[in-house]
Amino acid sequence: MSTTGYDATGVTLKATAYGVVAFLVLANLVPFLFILSVSFMPPSEFFTDPHLVPYEPTLEAWTSGFEELRGNLVNSFLIGAGTALLALAITIPGAYAFARKEFYGKTAGFYAIISAMMFPYILLVIPIMDLWTALGVYNTIFGMILAYQVFVTPFSIWILRDFFENLPTDIEEAAQVYGCTQFTAFVRVILPLAAPGIVAVGFLAFLTGWNDFLFANLLTTGTGPVPAVPVLYGTIGGGSGERVYWGKLMAETLIIGTPPTIIYLVARNYLESAFSV
Amino acid sequence: MSTRRLFDIDGRTERYRSVLRENWFTYLLIMPVLLFLIVLMWLPFLQGIYMSFNEWPFGGDPTWIGAANYEFLLNWEPFYTSLKATAIFSLTTVFQLGVALAAALAVRELRRGKSFVSAAFLLSYTMPPLVIGTIWAYLLEPDFGPVFGYLTELNVLGETIYWGSSGPMSLAVVMFVTTWTFWPFMFLIISASLESIPEELYESARMYGAGPIQTFLRVTLPQLKSAILVALSIRIIWNMTKISQVLQLTNGGPGYDTSILAVLLYQFAYERGQMGVSYAIGIVLLVMTLGFVFVFIREFERASEGAGA
Numbered sequence: 001m002s003t004t005g006y007d008a009t010g011v012t013l014k015a016t017a018y019g020v021v022a023f024l025v026l027a028n029l030v031p032f033l034f035i036l037s038v039s040f041m042p043p044s045e046f047f048t049d050p051h052l053v054p055y056e057p058t059l060e061a062w063t064s065g066f067e068e069l070r071g072n073l074v075n076s077f078l079i080g081a082g083t084a085l086l087a088l089a090i091t092i093p094g095a096y097a098f099a100r101k102e103f104y105g106k107t108a109g110f111y112a113i114i115s116a117m118m119f120p121y122i123l124l125v126i127p128i129m130d131l132w133t134a135l136g137v138y139n140t141i142f143g144m145i146l147a148y149q150v151f152v153t154p155f156s157i158w159i160l161r162d163f164f165e166n167l168p169t170d171i172e173e174a175a176q177v178y179g180c181t182q183f184t185a186f187v188r189v190i191l192p193l194a195a196p197g198i199v200a201v202g203f204l205a206f207l208t209g210w211n212d213f214l215f216a217n218l219l220t221t222g223t224g225p226v227p228a229v230p231v232l233y234g235t236i237g238g239g240s241g242e243r244v245y246w247g248k249l250m251a252e253t254l255i256i257g258t259p260p261t262i263i264y265l266v267a268r269n270y271l272e273s274a275f276s277v
Numbered sequence: 278m279s280t281r282r283l284f285d286i287d288g289r290t291e292r293y294r295s296v297l298r299e300n301w302f303t304y305l306l307i308m309p310v311l312l313f314l315i316v317l318m319w320l321p322f323l324q325g326i327y328m329s330f331n332e333w334p335f336g337g338d339p340t341w342i343g344a345a346n347y348e349f350l351l352n353w354e355p356f357y358t359s360l361k362a363t364a365i366f367s368l369t370t371v372f373q374l375g376v377a378l379a380a381a382l383a384v385r386e387l388r389r390g391k392s393f394v395s396a397a398f399l400l401s402y403t404m405p406p407l408v409i410g411t412i413w414a415y416l417l418e419p420d421f422g423p424v425f426g427y428l429t430e431l432n433v434l435g436e437t438i439y440w441g442s443s444g445p446m447s448l449a450v451v452m453f454v455t456t457w458t459f460w461p462f463m464f465l466i467i468s469a470s471l472e473s474i475p476e477e478l479y480e481s482a483r484m485y486g487a488g489p490i491q492t493f494l495r496v497t498l499p500q501l502k503s504a505i506l507v508a509l510s511i512r513i514i515w516n517m518t519k520i521s522q523v524l525q526l527t528n529g530g531p532g533y534d535t536s537i538l539a540v541l542l543y544q545f546a547y548e549r550g551q552m553g554v555s556y557a558i559g560i561v562l563l564v565m566t567l568g569f570v571f572v573f574i575r576e577f578e579r580a581s582e583g584a585g586a
Binding site for chain 1: 296300303304305306307308309310311313314317318320321322324325328335336376379380382383384385386387394396397398399400401403404405406407408409411412413414415416418420421423426427430457488489510511514517518520521524525539542543546547552555556559560562563566569570573574577
């Protein structure tokens with residue numbers, strides 16, 4: 001008690017900090033509470049006075065929403081998983097080389113790759129639509145997986161390079177002394193040690209494939225493997241006055257939004273260490 | 278003179294050859310990434326530049342028309358509306374920085390619950406942006422969305438606001454939703470950098486009698502500078518090119534008031550099928566973002582040097 005007057009600025013600072021945190025946590029969670037609530041409401045309830053707890057909760061929105069999205073969710077999953085696997089296959093060797101080898105053109109090559117992160121991807125969509133049609137991968141899952149590599153490879157190289165770089169320098173040589181070849185040393189020593197980075201990159205790549213709207217919408221048509229996200233687009237009707245079944249729509253947003261969130265919660269320790277610039 | 282040059286070329290090819298011979302395995306390792314980026318990025322990009330000088334209907338044959346696409350844009354009134362909207366919209370990056378900085382500094386003060394708090398913060402960023410856009414389209418729906426529902430019921434507002442019919446208000450809504458969605462990205466980068474500031478710096482600041490504000494300005498902010506600039510330059514480009522939320526919330530309207538350049542590009546490609554004009558818009562967008570790329574690379578370099586030292 002006697003310390004209250006002792007460090008007034010410190011106390012104010014703490015109070016402000018807790019206030020900011022509380023406000024932001026509420027600002028992030030309360031909207032989702034409302035969405036959760038409306039997804040259990042029958043259609044008649046949306047148009048009454050606003051209330052948080054549904055009067056007559058129903059699962060109807062969830063079941064019909066899930067029914068509608070099932071095929072698309074499978075597509076999203078395949079695209080996400082494929083994006084992650086292909087990204088790891090092409091970036092692990094590259095990142096390893098940038099981290100552990102000295103060679104002519106190293107810095108320039110690294111920045112040529114990293115700066116691709118800053119490229120406004122929307123500029124690529126149009127030529128890629130054209131190119132993919134010519135190559136026959138337009139409107140296929142493989143075409144989507146391929147296209148997402150543009151987003152994914154730059155940050156994969158960046159994250160993985162840092163992981164490989166931070167491993168002890170003479171570890172491969174030590175392994176070679178014990179009879180490993182350069183390749184087995186890489187597979188049995190380096191790869192397991194870099195596992196956190198590899199997991200982080202895999203998850204981020206999966207999220208990219210799952211969350212994207214732009215390529216998903218432009219590289220598929222209604223007859224093809226449409227992933228889940230573009231299904232939401234246009235449902236509101238851009239103010240056309242058409243009646244929207246908000247309950248179902250909100251259930252669908254949660255159905256699509258939950259897998260990335262779960263993945264994030266599972267992988268967050270890896271991801272946070274990957275983000276330390 | 279000529280023999281010397283010949284000799285030089287010989288020497289140089291010899292050097293290249295030996296570099297290749299010694300490092301062929303390394304070059305093989307980076308080949309896949311380079312190949313992918315060339316095929317997926319640089320080739321389409323070059324084709325796109327060529328496209329912007331053509332009349333290019335989707336799936337059809339191009340006709341060379343020189344700079345006519347650019348001339349069309351410069352003489353087209355909505356293009357300027359779009360430029361203005363883009364400039365205003367890009368301020369969302371500054372708001373994101375403000376929220377992220379406040380959040381990172383506040384979380385640092387927490388004794389416990391850090392993990393729960395940052396998980397809660399990240400929720401909006403992990404979900405697909407279009408999902409978040411759809412959620413806010415409901416929450417902010419004027420007739421039966423909860424936000425205006427409560428505001429009118431509690432008599433804060435006399436009646437609901439049909440923001441969709443007002444340009445400035447639509448832009449404000451779009452900026453609000455974008456800020457709400459993406460600030461956690463900056464939070465991640467800034468708090469990671471905040472954690473790495475050595476405690477000694479704070480101790481010596483305290484020893485010299487610096488107050489909290491001085492400590493922030495003289496110690497924290499300079500140490501965060503690189504992280505902030507990296508985050509800012511990435512986000513400013515990504516914000517300008519993410520269109521799903523704008524499309525879902527306002528579809529670029531009313532009129533062209535929220536049609537930022539990226540939305541305009543999308544509309545020309547997808548709704549009108551004029552790929553040439555669309556790409557010309559893309560080039561304008563690229564030029565606007567180019568400066569930030571250099572800031573990014575410089576600061577990235579600086580940040581990694583700092584980490585290595």
